[in-house]
Amino acid sequence: MIVTHVETGMSDDGGAPVETISRPEAAAGQAGGRRWWVSAVLWAAWAPFAVWAVLRWGGWQPAFRWGQLVAFTPYVAAASPVVPVLAFVLRRRGTAVAGVLVACAFAVAVVPRAVPDGDPDARGPVVRVLAANVLYGRASPQHVVDLARRTRADVLTVQELTPQAMAALDRAGLSRVLPHRVVAPLPGGAGSGLYSRFPLSGRPAIAVGFRQVRAMVQVPGGPPVEVVSVHPCAPSHPGMARCWRDGLRALPRPSGRGPVRVLAGDFNATLDHAELRRLLRSGYRDAADATGDGLRWTWPAIGPHPPGMPPVTLDHVLADERVGVRASGVHRVPGTDHRAVSAVLVLPPR
Known part of the structure; x- marks a missing residue:
């Protein structure tokens, strides 16, 4: 149900009263619809990174093509922070946290290669x-x-x-x-x-x-x-x-x-x-x-x-x-x- 709020006031020139009609619940519903689509897009962008991280860490090689694709993990790792950054900017806390976890999983796998070990x-x-x-x-x-x-x-x-x-x-x-x-x-x-x-x-x-x-x-x-x-x-x-x-x-x-x-x-x-x-x-x-x-x-x-x-x-x-x-x-x-x-x-x- 839409609740209509009516405000009555005088016009600027002192003439007949002017009624202002607002529909706050309708506006909120439209904003909520927009928020849903933004969240859906962010989760859809997060999912491939999450699957890649799980397969890489799990050591599962389900098919021939994955055996080739996994070689490009450092490039996927470099791109993985994009999703949590966008989620933080758009204030999608759940997607942001999930994105950070996946980016950290990639970082743990890749970053040590650029850091000298002890002997x-x-x-x-x-x-x-x-x-x-x-x-x-x-x-x-x-x-x-x-x-x-x-x-x-x-x-x-x-x-x-x-x-x-x-x-x-x-x-x-x-x-x-x-x-x-x-x-x-x-x-x-x-x-x-x-x-x-x-x-x-x-x-x-x-x-x-x-x-x-x-x-x-x-x-x-x-x-x-x-x-x-x-x-x-x-x-x-x-x-x-x-x-x-x-x-x-x-x-x-x-x-x-x-x-x-x-x-x-x-x-x-x-x-x-x-x-x-x-x-x-x-x-x-x-x-x-x-x-x-x-x-x-x-x-x-x-x-x-x-x-x-x-x-x-x-x-x-x-x-x-x-x-x-x-x-x-x-x-x-x-x-x-x-x-x-x-x-x-x-x-x-x-």
């Missing part, structure tokens, strides 16, 4: 690790060798190593920089290699989909170090998702008392993928995350890829949690769609 008490020798995906052997071999010299790499892992690329790297002088090797060159993207300044003892490669070679590195004055050239299958279509997952799960876990382990290469995964987080929880540290550089992207450096696709961090150096991380870096390599990654590691005493 364990590692006082052994320093080992410099470099990892490069050479895109079916198309990367500039001279640039790879020059990068190994510039970073003073002690160990280089190479992904997508073909027989032709291996020969080109030798012609560019890699054998003079890193004379020891364990390699499995294969056509296409399945091959990999491990080059070292120090003597190597080869171990059976991890042959789940792609060939991930590994070896024990005999570092002078340090404990034995097992290094793996990491390259699981790329989950580029639904049929490869299982191969990608199995390739990550086949990687060795740190034992705490056995050899120090270092995994370096193209993981085809970011720190938002549950499989990589599970691997880290087994006793590894991401070198870039440890130095506060975990948001520096590595892929794609060149096409063909969808125009305007935001870059993500697929390449990593993971070190046993007993290892200190002094520095990390990302480096452009002409001819490949991945940027190389490097880390300066401090081993525990023997």
